[in-house]
Amino acid sequence: MKLKMLSIVVAMATVSSLHASEIEEGVYLGVFGDYYDASWENIRGVGNGGVGIDNSTGWGAELGYRFNKYWSARIEYADLDFDLEGAGSGSVDGDRLGIDGLYHFDGGPFYALAGLKSIDVFDSNLFANAGVGYRHHFTDNFAANFETAIYQGLERGYTDVGAKLGINYMFGGTTSSPKKVEPAPQPTPQPAVVAAPKDSDKDGVLDKNDRCANTPMSDAVDAKGCSLYEDKEVTVSLLVRFPNNNSQVSQQYLNDISAVVDFLNAHPETSVVLEGHTSSLGKADYNMWLSKKRADSVAKQLVDKGIDASRISTVGYGEERLLDSRNTQEAHTANRRVEAKVISVERVKVKR
Template sequence: MKLKSLTMAIALAATSASTFAAEQEGFYIGAFGDYYDASWKNMREQAGLDVNESTGWGAELGYRFNDYWSARLEYADLDFNAHDKVLNNRNDIDGERYGIDALYHFGGGPFYGLFGLKDIDVVDDNTFLNAGVGYRHFVTDNFFVNAETSVYQGLDKGYTDVGAKLGINYFFGQKSAPVTPVEPAPEPEIVPVPVALADTDKDSIPDVDDKCANTPMTDAVGSDGCTLYEDTEVTVSLLVTFPNNDSSVSQQYLNDIDEVATFLKEYPDTTVLLEGHTSAVGKASYNKWLSKKRADAVAKKLIADGIAEDRITTVGLGEERLKNEANTAKAHAENRRVEAHVKSIKRVKVLR
């Protein structure tokens, strides 16, 4: 359907609705995100082509005639997923949708039903009737958001599809003041008016009781108006492995050691214990010495990264705590290591 035809259709809808008393009327424009679930198999215009779901965007122009009725023009730019079974490949196909909808607002409220006529151009033109439901919510007097879903019934090929939209709109009209009969003025009545206490930072704590002015809107606050915090445990771990009878630190572990150094700098009250280990191969006394040497080698890297020596403790455990007790080359490789686990407590804001 061409845009000119849609314009004529909405003009007719406007004429037919002119008999309603317009308590709220005016134009609105909007933009929306669009999802369309199509299941078009073996389209005649291109043999072996299946067209599936689409995501896209669109724009609409509408008019609110009164509390109950409105109408709109719609354009959507579509991006369909397609499967060509002849070439056995998948690709995207661009499409467009033009349409017109009439909306009935239940009780003049935020929920509405809709029905309309759409022209969808993908490979060829197809005409659809659609019907659905939606909800709109005014964020301000003029801006509103809406969400809706519709069922589409093809008139040309009998397709039955579903779609959904999520949009934001600007309303140019305004509510007119209700007309009420003039009645005699009642006797004046003196009514005490409660005085609202000032709350500058909108945290529900009056300024007179607020000890922390201008707290962020995202923060939960206590009865004194100050941000609430909770303690959260944060940790970092390190595992460095070594070749047989070797205590040199491989280049592949430097980034892991830098990560531990960064953690220690971020939490200056923490310390680290580096535990050196060996496999069960060799004398226990030699393994004790070698494991301490390995821990000291990792400690030197941390010191080179700017960590104070008095924050680092090293210990050589030799073969006392084998990670893998099997007598295999793989087990021995797992046991030749230095391990560290650092914990700290971090105070984080409680959000509203």
């Protein structure tokens, strides 16, 4: 029954969405009427037999401090008058002294509490208590409060329920501000019709700021709407192979030579170095001469296709730079060659 009553009060405090109109800060003083439901059996202290401690009614006082919107703390003293069971006398005096911490839900009127109490009847017993309460303000500084709590004995296994009804006076000020009265809204003037800004070429830059109209939608643009460019390295390579002891260019390499011609025409600032090589067969002096002759043969093809001779250089390395140093037919075939690589830098558009 005690636990059921406490659960109902806890549920009411939890689901409440009320907010206090004032938020107290500072010291407060309270007095209260107190009801305490005890069920203590076989307590020694009256006559020679055991007695039972039953309900108590009494009064008390408390001194507290509100730290902020959510937290406060207090000390309390209660003068108790317990009914007795199984003794000649009808009641016995007692007192309760302790401290509590209070948490105010959303700074509103409902709060939870927890603390420690010493209850002295015949002898002193220590209890832990927890509960809920409600405080109603009549003015900024004057309020009434009701609370209920469950008490659990720490030295003996008593489980009790108590309730308090009191009045509080707050010495501190309030922190809430009165509700601001909003002035009546002024008539809203009709906005002038303004044409939406245009971006005709859909490049993300409005026409009024666009210095380069009609840029392709695939181009990345700068803040002025002009296409962005970046430098990109481009290359073309050439590899022409030759039979043993031969410097004549085979027909199968003419397309590759034409690709180099196209690249040189597209990049008139470039030049090409043709490097001739031989296999390791034969005498070194002869191979040096043959490698140069092979490079000159390829150069003649470029000149015949329109490339100015001043843009072409030839050099023979003979057998000094072998691709494959093995003494096999495959290695000798790979080493008889003319190589070239032409590098240029193009300025190309950056794409979105």
